Every structure is written in C-alpha cells, then in structure tokens.
Amino acid sequence: MGKPNLCIAHSGGVTAILNTTAAATIRRARESQQFGTIYAAEFGLNGLVSGRLFDTTPLTDTQLTQLSHTPSSAFGSCRFKLPDYTADPKPYQQIMQTCADFNIQYLVYQGGNDSQDTTLKLSAAQSHFSHPLAVIGLPKTIDNDLEGTDFCPGYPSAAKYIATSIQEAALDTWAMSKNSTQVFILEVMGRHTGWLALAAGIARSHPEQAPHSILIPERSFCKKTWLDYVKRCVSQYGFCVVVASEGITDQQGNALVAQSRTDAFGHKQLGGVGAYLADLVSTQAGLKAHWALPDYLQRSAGHLRSAADVACAQQLGEAAIDALLNGQHSVMLALSRTQSTPVSWQTTTIDLNQCANLEKTCPLDYLEAETNLLSDAAKSYLTPLLTGEASPEFMHGTPAYFNRSDLRLALHPNTTEQIV
Amino acid sequence: MGKPNLCIAHSGGVTAILNTTAAATIRRARESQQFGTIYAAEFGLNGLVSGRLFDTTPLTDTQLTQLSHTPSSAFGSCRFKLPDYTADPKPYQQIMQTCADFNIQYLVYQGGNDSQDTTLKLSAAQSHFSHPLAVIGLPKTIDNDLEGTDFCPGYPSAAKYIATSIQEAALDTWAMSKNSTQVFILEVMGRHTGWLALAAGIARSHPEQAPHSILIPERSFCKKTWLDYVKRCVSQYGFCVVVASEGITDQQGNALVAQSRTDAFGHKQLGGVGAYLADLVSTQAGLKAHWALPDYLQRSAGHLRSAADVACAQQLGEAAIDALLNGQHSVMLALSRTQSTPVSWQTTTIDLNQCANLEKTCPLDYLEAETNLLSDAAKSYLTPLLTGEASPEFMHGTPAYFNRSDLRLALHPNTTEQIV
Numbered sequence: 063m064g065k066p067n068l069c070i071a072h073s074g075g076v077t078a079i080l081n082t083t084a085a086a087t088i089r090r091a092r093e094s095q096q097f098g099t100i101y102a103a104e105f106g107l108n109g110l111v112s113g114r115l116f117d118t119t120p121l122t123d124t125q126l127t128q129l130s131h132t133p134s135s136a137f138g139s140c141r142f143k144l145p146d147y148t149a150d151p152k153p154y155q156q157i158m159q160t161c162a163d164f165n166i167q168y169l170v171y172q173g174g175n176d177s178q179d180t181t182l183k184l185s186a187a188q189s190h191f192s193h194p195l196a197v198i199g200l201p202k203t204i205d206n207d208l209e210g211t212d213f214c215p216g217y218p219s220a221a222k223y224i225a226t227s228i229q230e231a232a233l234d235t236w237a238m239s240k241n242s243t244q245v246f247i248l249e250v251m252g253r254h255t256g257w258l259a260l261a262a263g264i265a266r267s268h269p270e271q272a273p274h275s276i277l278i279p280e281r282s283f284c285k286k287t288w289l290d291y292v293k294r295c296v297s298q299y300g301f302c303v304v305v306a307s308e309g310i311t312d313q314q315g316n317a318l319v320a321q322s323r324t325d326a327f328g329h330k331q332l333g334g335v336g337a338y339l340a341d342l343v344s345t346q347a348g349l350k351a352h353w354a355l356p357d358y359l360q361r362s363a364g365h366l367r368s369a370a371d372v373a374c375a376q377q378l379g380e381a382a383i384d385a386l387l388n389g390q391h392s393v394m395l396a397l398s399r400t401q402s403t404p405v406s407w408q409t410t411t412i413d414l415n416q417c418a419n420l421e422k423t424c425p426l427d428y429l430e431a432e433t434n435l436l437s438d439a440a441k442s443y444l445t446p447l448l449t450g451e452a453s454p455e456f457m458h459g460t461p462a463y464f465n466r467s468d469l470r471l472a473l474h475p476n477t478t479e480q481i482v
Numbered sequence: 483m484g485k486p487n488l489c490i491a492h493s494g495g496v497t498a499i500l501n502t503t504a505a506a507t508i509r510r511a512r513e514s515q516q517f518g519t520i521y522a523a524e525f526g527l528n529g530l531v532s533g534r535l536f537d538t539t540p541l542t543d544t545q546l547t548q549l550s551h552t553p554s555s556a557f558g559s560c561r562f563k564l565p566d567y568t569a570d571p572k573p574y575q576q577i578m579q580t581c582a583d584f585n586i587q588y589l590v591y592q593g594g595n596d597s598q599d600t601t602l603k604l605s606a607a608q609s610h611f612s613h614p615l616a617v618i619g620l621p622k623t624i625d626n627d628l629e630g631t632d633f634c635p636g637y638p639s640a641a642k643y644i645a646t647s648i649q650e651a652a653l654d655t656w657a658m659s660k661n662s663t664q665v666f667i668l669e670v671m672g673r674h675t676g677w678l679a680l681a682a683g684i685a686r687s688h689p690e691q692a693p694h695s696i697l698i699p700e701r702s703f704c705k706k707t708w709l710d711y712v713k714r715c716v717s718q719y720g721f722c723v724v725v726a727s728e729g730i731t732d733q734q735g736n737a738l739v740a741q742s743r744t745d746a747f748g749h750k751q752l753g754g755v756g757a758y759l760a761d762l763v764s765t766q767a768g769l770k771a772h773w774a775l776p777d778y779l780q781r782s783a784g785h786l787r788s789a790a791d792v793a794c795a796q797q798l799g800e801a802a803i804d805a806l807l808n809g810q811h812s813v814m815l816a817l818s819r820t821q822s823t824p825v826s827w828q829t830t831t832i833d834l835n836q837c838a839n840l841e842k843t844c845p846l847d848y849l850e851a852e853t854n855l856l857s858d859a860a861k862s863y864l865t866p867l868l869t870g871e872a873s874p875e876f877m878h879g880t881p882a883y884f885n886r887s888d889l890r891l892a893l894h895p896n897t898t899e900q901i902v
Binding site: 063072075076105108130132133134135136138139140141142222225226227229230231233234235236237238239240241242244264265334337352353354355356357358359361362363364365366368370444445447448449450451453458459460461463 | 495553554562645656659662684757775783788864869870886
C-alpha cells in the first residue's frame with residue numbers, strides 16, 4: 063500500500079479565494095512528498111458520497127497558478143447538511159466507502175459555520191469506521207460571521223468589491239441628482255450580520271460623504287426614522303446613498319421582505335430589500351431612487367481581490383497540510399491578528415464546537431447610529447483586510463481564468479472505466 | 483477683452499470615461515494658450531442656465547490625472563431636454579446670457595443621441611443671438627447606440643465590466659448548481675439596443691460555455707422557446723447563465739416588465755426583467771434561479787476600464803480643442819476604425835442631423851439565434867474595444883478617485899460674491 067491520499071472539498075457559498083487556498087494546499091502537499099494522490103471532491107460532500115473526485119495530479123504549475131487566481135470553486139461546492147449519524151448513518155457510510163476505495167486518509171474541508179458542523183460531525187463519526195480519516199476544517203465565507211477567527215477568507219475581497227462599487231455608484235448618483243436620481247440603494251449579502259454592508263463605509267470620514275446610510279441586521283430598521291434621514295441627506299447634500307444588508311429586520315425582528323422558500327439548511331431565501339427601500343423612497347418621500355443587487359457578482363469578483371485575503375488564503379491552505387502532517391485533526395484552522403505594523407496574521411487552531419453553527423455579529427459600536435460613520439475601531443479592523451490589490455491576468459479583454467475542462471475525474475480504483 | 487473662454491458640459495447617463503475626456507480637453511486647451519478660463523458647467527445644461535460653473539484653473543496636473551481616472555462626471559450631468567426655440571426661447575436666452583456674462587465663446591458638449599439633439603438645437607439657435615458660441619458635440623453612452631461613430635466612449639468599459647462579471651457569476655453558478663442555483667440571470671442596461679448584453683458573450687466559443695442565453699431588444703422574446711432552451715442547458719450542462727437587456731420585448735413588441743414612470747425625455751423607466759425571468763424559471767421550470775441587477779455599477783466601474791476606451795476618450799477630448807481652433811463647430815466628433823493591426827481609431831466629424839435622436843441597433847447577424855454564439859464579425863468588432871486594462875490608483879483598499887471638494891464654483895463676473 064502506497065502513501066495515503068488527500069482530498070479537498072468545498073462547502074457553502076463560494077468566494078473569490080477558495081481556489082487560492084486549494085492551489086496552496088495542493089502545492090504544499092506535493093512538496094511534502096507525504097501523500098499519494100491529491101483529490102478534490104466534485105461538488106464537495108456530493109463527490110465524497112458518490113465517489114466523483116477530480117485527480118489533481120495532471121495539473122501543471124502554470125495551471126495551479128491560474129487556479130489560484132480564479133474565483134468560485136473549480137471543483138464545485140455544496141449545500142449539503144449531514145444528518146445526525148444516529149438518525150441516518152447512510153451518507154457517512156457512503157463517504158467512508160469512497161475514502162476507503164480511494165485510500166483517502168486526509169480531508170481538508172473548507173466552509174462557513176454550517177460547513178464546520180459537517181467537519182465536526184465527520185470527525186465525531188470516526189469511531190464507527192475502521193478506515194482512518196483525519197479531517198481538518200478551514201474557514202471561508204464572505205459573510206465574515208465565523209467565530210474564532212480574525213476574519214473569514216473571502217470576506218476581504220467581497221468587502222473590497224462592495225466598498226469600491228459604492229464609491230463608484232455614489233459618484234454616479236451625485237452626477238445625476240439634479241434632474242434624475244437622488245437616492246441610490248445597494249443591497250448586499252448578509253442574512254444575519256452586517257459585515258459586508260459595514261465595509262461600504264470604510265472610505266467615509268464626513269457625514270456628507272457616501273454612503274450616507276448603512277443598514278445592518280444587527281440594528282433594527284425604523285421606516286420613519288430612516289425616511290427622515292434620507293430626506294435630510296438629499297436636502298443637505300443633494301443625494302443619498304444607502305447600503306442595505308439583505309437581512310435587515312423591523313423593530314419586531316421580522317425581515318423586511320421575507321420569501322417563502324428555504325434552502326437546505328432551513329434558512330429563508332431573502333432578497334428584495336433594495337427594491338423595497340427604493341419603492342419606499344419613491345412613494346413616501348417623492349424622490350427618484352435607483353437600486354442595485356450585485357448578488358453573486360459580489361462574492362466572485364476575482365478581478366478585484368484583496369491582497370491580504372489572497373495571502374491569508376494561501377497561508378491557510380499551506381497550514382492545513384502542515385497541521386495534518388503534525389497529527390492535528392478535528393479542528394478548524396483560524397487566523398489571529400498580530401499587533402505589529404504592518405499587520406500580519408498567524409494561523410491558530412480552534413475547537414470545532416467553538417465555531418460550528420455559531421454566528422459572529424458586527425459590534426454595534428463599529429457603526430455610529432446617528433451619522434452612520436464607522437468608528438476608529440471598525441476602520442482599524444477593516445483597513446488591513448481591504449488593502450492591496452491582487453489582479454488576474456487578462457486575455458482579449460476579460461480575465462484568463464482556470465478552465466474547468468482541464469480537470470479530469472479520477473478513475474475509480476475498482477474499475478478501469480472513466481466515471482461519467 | 484481677453485482671450486475667449488471655453489466651457490465643458492456633460493449630458494445624459496454618466497460613464498467610466500467622461501472625466502477622462504474632460505481632463506484631456508482641459509489639458510489640450512491649456513497647452514494651446516488660445517483660451518482664457520476653462521469652465522465646466524455644474525450639472526450640464528443646468529449650470530449654463532443658472533450660471534453655476536466650475537472654474538478649472540486651480541486644478542493641478544496631479545488633480546487632472548486623478549480626474550482622468552475617476553468614473554462618472556465630477557461636474558455633474560443632466561437630463562434636460564431643450565424645448566424647440568420657437569416654442570420656448572427662455573432656456574436659450576438664459577444659456578446665452580451665461581455665455582455672454584462669462585465670455586464663453588466655445589462649448590464642448592458630451593452626451594448620447596438625446597444630448598446631440600441639444601448640441602443641434604443650440605447650434606441652430608445661434609442666429610438669434612449676438613454673442614458668438616461655437617458648439618461641438620462629443621459622443622458618449624454605454625448603450626453604444628449613437629449613429630456615425632465606430633463606438634461610443636463609455637461603452638467599452640461597461641462592456642468589459644459586463645463580460646468579466648458574467649464570467650465570474652458563471653463560475654459561481656456552476657459551483658453551486660448541484661444543490662442550489664442552476665440558473666443565473668444578469669439584467670443589463672439597454673432600453674432598445676442589446677450592445678451591452680452582446681458583449682457578455684465575447685469569451686464564449688462553445689455552446690456549453692456561459693453565458694448560454696443572451697436576450698437583446700432587437701430580437702423578440704418568446705417565453706416558451708426560452709424556457710425550453712434554459713431547461714435544455716440545465717439538462718446538458720448542469721446550469722444556465724443568462725444575460726438580459728432591460729428592454730427586451732415580447733412578440734407583440736411590449737416590454738416584458740413595463741413601469742409607469744417616464745424620464746425627462748419621455749422614455750419609460752424599465753427594470754425588473756431579471757426578477758421576472760428568475761420567477762419564470764422558478765415557477766415554470768422548477769429550477770432555482772439567482773439574478774443580479776448591477777444598475778449604476780456597470781456604467782461607473784472605474785476600477786475595470788478598457789484601455790482602448792480610455793485612449794479614445796482622451797483622443798476625442800483633445801480633438802475637440804483642435805477642431806474648435808480649426809474653426810469647426812456644430813458637428814459631432816466621432817471615431818472611425820482603421821483597418822491596420824493593431825486597430826486604432828481616427829477622429830472624424832459627422833453632421834449632427836446624422837446622429838441626434840437616432841439609435842444604432844445591434845446587427846442581428848452578430849448573435850446566432852439558436853446557439854446564442856457571437857459571430858466572428860461581432861468578435862472582431864468587440865475584441866479591440868475591450869482589450870487592455872486601465873486601473874486607478876488605490877489607497878487603503880479602495881480607488882483614490884478625484885475629490886469633488888477640490889472644485890470651486892466660479893465667481894460671477896458681475897459680482898465679487900461667491901455663488902452658493
């Protein structure tokens with residue numbers, strides 16, 4: 063029996079730097095010469111359940127570099143909630159069968175707080191199986207709501223996109239404000255936390271600067287107070303620019319715009335806050351409003367990544383291999399900020415129970431309630447995350463991203479036939 | 483009496499390179515030493531009517547460079563339809579009074595097809611006034627629908643943003659397609675023409691590549707045919723990515739989603755096509771859909787400008803001064819593509835009657851109806867427009883754009899008091 067094999071799997075909503083971490087993990091694992099084949103699961107847990115894995119062996123160094131610059135997940139992600147083992151052991155059995163078949167003894171699982179629940183459950187279920195599987199969790203989410211880490215990789219790049227876009231939209235809105243639009247609303251992701259909306263205010267230091275209003279789920283929304291504020295901004299500055307988290311709630315804690323659908327984790331599928339607020343401004347304040355919904359564009363903007371995000375994503379990808387080779391498993395790696403100038407981040411480990419299913423909210427003192435100005439503490443936190451630009455190569459006008467057709471599914475060890 | 487003065491004014495929806503042209507015009511005018519003061523009208527025609535003008539004299543070379551990199555219009559634009567002179571001469575009288583007061587004898591007016599109507603009317607009204615005013619029009623619109631020019635400055639940068647964003651969103655959608663979203667819809671600007679939507683297909687060469695569906699106003703929308711196509715894409719490729727112009731119409735020529743409001747030019751304010759299509763996919767095809775509405779983000783994305791767009795915007799800004807000094811006026815400057823490799827553009831002049839109020843639509847043979855693949859002719863047209871990146875400087879994580887507070891309103895010649 064040769065060296066043990068390693069598998070990478072992605073979970074949850076994708077980000078601009080998941081592939082960056084994956085490429086770093088693959089490179090470090092290759093360099094260590096301690097692993098046989100390095101696999102990546104197709105669509106995360108789905109590929110582990112079904113035995114559909116990509117064999118990363120054929121990827122050249124050039125292709126890994128291109129992968130590293132490419133947003134989203136080249137292998138596919140999943141929204142797959144593992145049931146409790148006692149309630150339904152079947153998916154666990156399928157995953158362990160795949161790992162046994164492919165001699166996968168190490169799994170790097172990257173995801174958000176729901177996904178660390180999967181890491182925790184897979185780790186805890188180990189005692190039921192004879193095949194050894196060391197699982198390590200890596201953080202990732204543009205929501206930045208994972209406990210135990212200074213920030214979540216993916217957040218700084220999405221935050222940079224939001225902070226840049228709102229500046230640009232604000233320049234546009236002011237220019238059109240005399241005869242056309244006075245109010246612009248940007249609806250950003252964030253079901254329960256306002257981290258992305260908060261970042262929109264990073265370049266603002268005076269009340270007359272945009273974005274004038276930052277609406278976060280951590281602070282309840284009062285229609286009258288907000289409309290009065292918007293009208294005052296338009297009266298004083300000629301325009302008003304608003305950033306709203308998709309999940310803001312009224313004073314009774316109800317989402318402003320709730321929809322009936324729910325995802326695999328039982329979360330309500332939200333959306334429509336931008337349209338709702340624009341309609342409010344138009345019908346109740348008599349002001350013309352435009353609104354934008356960047357949706358996936360905000361989390362996959364590979365053309366505007368934060369250099370700090372990219373560096374930390376690589377650091378974590380490498381640290382996962384180092385940790386596994388040091389015998390660590392059943393933990394999540396995290397980032398701890400050092401106090402030196404310039405800021406840097408150390409990799410630490412945290413107990414999965416301290417992050418799985420937990421949500422870290424925005425401190426309320428990060429955003430001054432009256433003026434919507436960010437506090438110095440908020441700026442000190444955010445500025446190092448957003449600083450620095452990591453640009454992809456462009457070809458004929460658009461980014462030259464990794465081509466998924468360069469990937470090959472692995473042959474199943476018990477067959478010589480290609481998996482289709 | 484000193485040298486004659488010059489004024490710049492912007493009209494219509496802003497773009498990522500209006501300031502680039504303005505900075506080039508100011509620089510060329512300064513270099514020529516043929517002008518006194520170079521003004522810029524606050525909010526376009528509004529500033530000329532009310533006498534509110536910025537005096538660009540204090541702007542340093544560094545500030546002009548920063549202005550050149552900044553999207554939108556630092557002076558403000560307008561949606562201001564001049565009435566016919568015979569019906570209402572008052573705004574003409576006000577504009578000419580401002581020009582006389584400030585000794586403005588040259589006006590550079592940059593805008594789209596509606597705005598060239600203003601250039602035409604102002605030129606034609608000259609005979610009613612004793613103050614001489616030479617007016618020259620410059621093209622601008624992200625819609626790319628102006629007749630008589632190879633392209634409209636602003637379009638290549640917006641097109642680059644759309645083409646990049648759709649690639650990124652497609653990577654995201656595929657990665658989520660197993661357990662979550664199968665269909666992604668991007669709603670882009672374009673009331674009557676599909677130029678922006680078309681650009682989304684520039685990097686696509688096989689039917690399995692995204693964006694699979696490109697919906698343009700030039701081709702009527704059939705719900706059943708489209709839903710069948712979307713379902714076929716999802717069945718064959720696992721996902722389907724769609725780009726839809728805001729102004730697509732059904733087979734009776736009605737906008738899919740019409741709203742009741744109209745702007746100053748009588749255009750219907752459209753929007754909602756993305757939400758409409760996503761709902762169709764969800765309710766009638768049973769597929770989960772996400773949609774995005776970039777709105778102003780697509781036309782003011784200074785962080786992702788096309789180098790060709792920037793170069794031509796500068797060229798036109800300089801050519802406007804050269805033309806005025808050569809005695810040309812009452813024309814629009816345009817761009818004519820040379821056939822050499824690499825492609826370059828010559829500045830030409832066209833009669834205002836050949837562009838005012840006219841719309842240039844997308845040739846239908848640019849977009850193959852069955853596969854939604856772009857023709858070779860479309861790619862030959864688009865590729866030189868999108869090629870090359872012009873990035874702004876960043877500071878602390880976001881672009882360091884020109885600060886509007888560096889501008890000063892001009893003192894009215896008949897007073898020593900500051901205009902407020």
